[in-house]
Amino acid sequence: MSLDEYRKREFKQVGQRVRRPDGVDKVTGRAMYGADATAPGMLVGRVLRSPHAHARIRSIDTSAAAALPGVKAVLTGADLPVQEDAFVRDVQDNCMAREKALYDGHAVAAVAAVDAATAKAALKLIKVDYEVLPHVTDVDVAIKPGAPVVQAGRTLENVPAGMSENVTSHCEFGHGDPAAGFARADHVVERHFRTAATHQGYIEPHAALASVTSDGKAELWCCTQGQFFVRTLCAAIMGMEASQLRVTASEIGGGFGGKTTVFIEPVALALSRKAGRPVKIVMNRDEVFRATGPTVHTSMDVKIGMTKDGRITAAEAHLRYSGGAFPCGTVDMGAQAAFAAYDLENVRTYGWNVMTNRPKEASYRAPGAPQAIYAVESVLDELCQHFRLDPIDVRLKNAARKGTKSSYGPTFPDIGLVATLEAAKRHPHYTAPLKPGQGRGISCGFWFNFGGNSCVSLNINTDGTVGVTEGNPDIGGSRASISLMAAEELGIPYERVRTIVADTSSLGYNDVTDGSRVTFAVGLATIKAAREAIRVMCGRAARIWGIDAEAVEWKDGAAVPAGPNAGKFPPMSLAEIAAVSFETGGPIAGHHEVNVDGAGVSFGVHIVDVEVDRETGATKVLRYTVFQDAGKAVHPSYVEGQMQGGAVQGIGWALNEEYIYGPDGRLQNPGFLDYRVPVASDLPMIDTVILEIPNPGHPYGVRGVGETGIVPPLAAISNAVSRSAGIRLSELPMSPPRVLKALGA
Amino acid sequence: MVKVRLWGSLRQAAEGQTEVEVEARTFKELLDRLVETYPGLAPQIARGVSLSLDGVIYREAWFTEIRPESEVVLMPYMTGG
Numbered sequence: 001m002s003l004d005e006y007r008k009r010e011f012k013q014v015g016q017r018v019r020r021p022d023g024v025d026k027v028t029g030r031a032m033y034g035a036d037a038t039a040p041g042m043l044v045g046r047v048l049r050s051p052h053a054h055a056r057i058r059s060i061d062t063s064a065a066a067a068l069p070g071v072k073a074v075l076t077g078a079d080l081p082v083q084e085d086a087f088v089r090d091v092q093d094n095c096m097a098r099e100k101a102l103y104d105g106h107a108v109a110a111v112a113a114v115d116a117a118t119a120k121a122a123l124k125l126i127k128v129d130y131e132v133l134p135h136v137t138d139v140d141v142a143i144k145p146g147a148p149v150v151q152a153g154r155t156l157e158n159v160p161a162g163m164s165e166n167v168t169s170h171c172e173f174g175h176g177d178p179a180a181g182f183a184r185a186d187h188v189v190e191r192h193f194r195t196a197a198t199h200q201g202y203i204e205p206h207a208a209l210a211s212v213t214s215d216g217k218a219e220l221w222c223c224t225q226g227q228f229f230v231r232t233l234c235a236a237i238m239g240m241e242a243s244q245l246r247v248t249a250s251e252i253g254g255g256f257g258g259k260t261t262v263f264i265e266p267v268a269l270a271l272s273r274k275a276g277r278p279v280k281i282v283m284n285r286d287e288v289f290r291a292t293g294p295t296v297h298t299s300m301d302v303k304i305g306m307t308k309d310g311r312i313t314a315a316e317a318h319l320r321y322s323g324g325a326f327p328c329g330t331v332d333m334g335a336q337a338a339f340a341a342y343d344l345e346n347v348r349t350y351g352w353n354v355m356t357n358r359p360k361e362a363s364y365r366a367p368g369a370p371q372a373i374y375a376v377e378s379v380l381d382e383l384c385q386h387f388r389l390d391p392i393d394v395r396l397k398n399a400a401r402k403g404t405k406s407s408y409g410p411t412f413p414d415i416g417l418v419a420t421l422e423a424a425k426r427h428p429h430y431t432a433p434l435k436p437g438q439g440r441g442i443s444c445g446f447w448f449n450f451g452g453n454s455c456v457s458l459n460i461n462t463d464g465t466v467g468v469t470e471g472n473p474d475i476g477g478s479r480a481s482i483s484l485m486a487a488e489e490l491g492i493p494y495e496r497v498r499t500i501v502a503d504t505s506s507l508g509y510n511d512v513t514d515g516s517r518v519t520f521a522v523g524l525a526t527i528k529a530a531r532e533a534i535r536v537m538c539g540r541a542a543r544i545w546g547i548d549a550e551a552v553e554w555k556d557g558a559a560v561p562a563g564p565n566a567g568k569f570p571p572m573s574l575a576e577i578a579a580v581s582f583e584t585g586g587p588i589a590g591h592h593e594v595n596v597d598g599a600g601v602s603f604g605v606h607i608v609d610v611e612v613d614r615e616t617g618a619t620k621v622l623r624y625t626v627f628q629d630a631g632k633a634v635h636p637s638y639v640e641g642q643m644q645g646g647a648v649q650g651i652g653w654a655l656n657e658e659y660i661y662g663p664d665g666r667l668q669n670p671g672f673l674d675y676r677v678p679v680a681s682d683l684p685m686i687d688t689v690i691l692e693i694p695n696p697g698h699p700y701g702v703r704g705v706g707e708t709g710i711v712p713p714l715a716a717i718s719n720a721v722s723r724s725a726g727i728r729l730s731e732l733p734m735s736p737p738r739v740l741k742a743l744g745a
Numbered sequence: 746m747v748k749v750r751l752w753g754s755l756r757q758a759a760e761g762q763t764e765v766e767v768e769a770r771t772f773k774e775l776l777d778r779l780v781e782t783y784p785g786l787a788p789q790i791a792r793g794v795s796l797s798l799d800g801v802i803y804r805e806a807w808f809t810e811i812r813p814e815s816e817v818v819l820m821p822y823m824t825g826g
Contacts, residue, residue: 157788158754171821172753257826332821348753363826409750409818410797450804450823515825597803697801707826
């Protein structure tokens with residue numbers, strides 16, 4: 001993909017706040033979520049989970065469970081093949097433990113029975129003989145030599161000798177000479193930070209219905225961000241050919257990255273194959289918290305040197321991330337993102353991934369970036385306070401722009417950070433008066449975005465309407481956005497286009513809905529599929545008119561002669577061409593299949609006002625404004641929703657959300673009562689300012705917007721708290737007990 | 746010849762260098778030449794890498810053309826949520 005896709009144009013459909021296609025079904029309860037799937041003869045699947053943080057499985061006796069009337073299948077790790085590929089092996093071993101239970105909640109066995117009560121009774125009859133092992137759930141403990149080893153032999157070649165076996169990978173990025181840069185600084189601040197693991201917090205628990213027939217074919221219905229990736233993983237685990245497994249994605253009740261892998265899907269398939277009947281598994285909330293992906297938890301050291309006029313002379317970060325009991329590459333992303341917003345002569349980031357006895361990490365919006373950028377933006381703010389400099393002015397002075405050699409290597413092309421900072425500085429929020437005890441914080445944020453494999457089939461119906469078939473579950477409004485782009489390109493009203501999400505047997509491979517990719521990449525494929533359909537329609541009109549196809553062009557939803565020499569013919573609309581398509585050569589369609597690149601990086605700036613209650617330690621968010629470069633906002637309401645949603649999830653991360661482990665290594669708060677996400681009454685209206693700086697890698701200038709919004713809130717709120725209460729916390733969440741402790745109360 | 750910038754932790758796999766030169770006209774040729782010239786890079790390349798070409802990040806795309814004057818930066822394989 002090149003950077004010359006963009007062409008400036010006057011939009012007629014794109015940019016309109018059209019009615020969302022899934023709205024009625026969702027508000028009336030008619031939408032089919034994962035748990036709504038049923039099949040004749042369906043069995044209930046349940047999973048037995050380890051009560052230990054770390055234990056060797058000496059044996060599992062399933063005989064009593066299998067003999068219980070109504071039980072049709074029992075499954076353990078021994079029923080699944082040993083995988084050669086390390087990635088698939090880790091996914092499989094996370095779905096069903098083999099030799100060791102690696103964390104509290106790790107699946108060790110499963111049953112399928114005629115009803116839930118029988119399945120529950122059967123689980124109690126399974127006897128697991130555990131040898132309880134020493135455990136480690138804290139990254140700073142796990143990294144030390146001598147710590148309990150979660151898995152042996154997983155260390156990559158890039159880890160320096162002498163470290164704990166829990167350290168699986170190491171990375172380093174940057175350029176220049178930080179030591180020389182620090183020597184030139186007028187002041188250097190170095191701080192230690194920690195952030196808790198948080199859960200993506202989607203409302204819909206994981207659910208899967210599998211049906212494997214005796215001839216080896218299988219159907220799987222599940223809630224996922226990527227049915228094609230589910231097929232890839234499940235086919236590998238089940239030893240099936242991809243063509244024999246059809247995966248259909250349900251409507252999805254939130255994912256945020258947490259539904260980009262599998263947990264119960266292969267278990268349901270394996271139980272179904274054993275039982276010879278469909279098997280449905282629905283997780284409860286306790287299982288979602290204990291056994292599906294939270295984020296990494298982190299320990300970080302950040303050091304920044306600055307001159308008294310606000311120029312950064314050097315920056316350095318040491319990041320220690322733990323993605324739970326398996327190797328995890330998220331620290332690579334955090335280390336690259338940490339200083340990406342700034343034009344730095346001397347910068348270095350070092351990252352280590354460390355295994356702990358916690359659930360296997362799953363992605364969460366901009367994985368790895370919020371934590372690192374929280375630490376960087378906190379230190380930067382402390383330097384602004386030290387020198388009494390304006391926080392936005394300092395960021396503008398150091399901002400990355402076109403031609404900046406980024407901290408992770410490449411030289412930036414056109415980027416929108418300066419425009420975003422300037423918009424924040426101009427906004428009335430930034431200069432609005434604050435009352436005593438209130439504080440204002442800001443932070444920049446960054447995310448890479450990417451494109452990926454995308455297939456689109458666009459069919460022109462004979463009544464002049466259009467069906468678009470794409471392969472990415474709609475987690476952020478993509479069906480509306482894709483319909484808008486199809487309508488724009490074809491020159492017809494939005495209401496005449498319907499976009500649906502296909503199963504894995506109906507379309508070529510599509511990457512997962514992640515990386516802020518769908519509106520950008522699938523949108524690009526849709527535009528090109530529409531252009532292919534237009535080419536065919538122009539050809540049909542040319543044959544009807546008896547002129548060359550090259551003499552016909554598409555304008556305002558109709559084929560027209562390209563110029564006076566082409567002849568005089570009245571415009572022939574899409575509906576008119578479609579109506580005679582059977583007579584002129586057959587059905588008309590456009591397709592496009594592509595691996596899209598050129599997504600373009602994204603920057604955001606958040607401003608927040610807070611007030612800390614010095615008696616309770618509670619922090620109230622008073623006002624919040626998000627500024628973000630969206631490229632062209634295809635459906636502004638959805639773009640605003642992404643920005644608001646990211647901010648709210650970041651507020652939760654900053655103030656309350658955390659995985660709390662007891663000394664026994666068990667999760668103490670696996671439920672929404674004790675793991676507190678922000679609710680509407682906790683929040684002000686999140687204001688948004690969309691900047692539309694066209695992405696040259698997309699025909700309409702579209703840029704991904706789904707992830708950047710969660711990056712700045714952690715530091716923005718921490719910076720606001722420091723100005724409200726006069727305390728600088730360095731550990732998230734800034735829950736009331738931590739704030740009270742910092743206040744010395 | 747194309748200059749390729751490596752991230753810092755690949756230095757030990759590339760004879761202590763963070764910028765190397767190989768003969769390549771495409772992304773695929775670049776990866777093949779890197780593995781041939783610096784076998785220590787093979788495990789990382791097998792695990793997956795991204796490539797930044799003049800500031801645009803590519804995750805796959807073997808046939809992406811690389812010009813001698815292009816800025817080429819090897820990066821870890823991008824993931825998202």
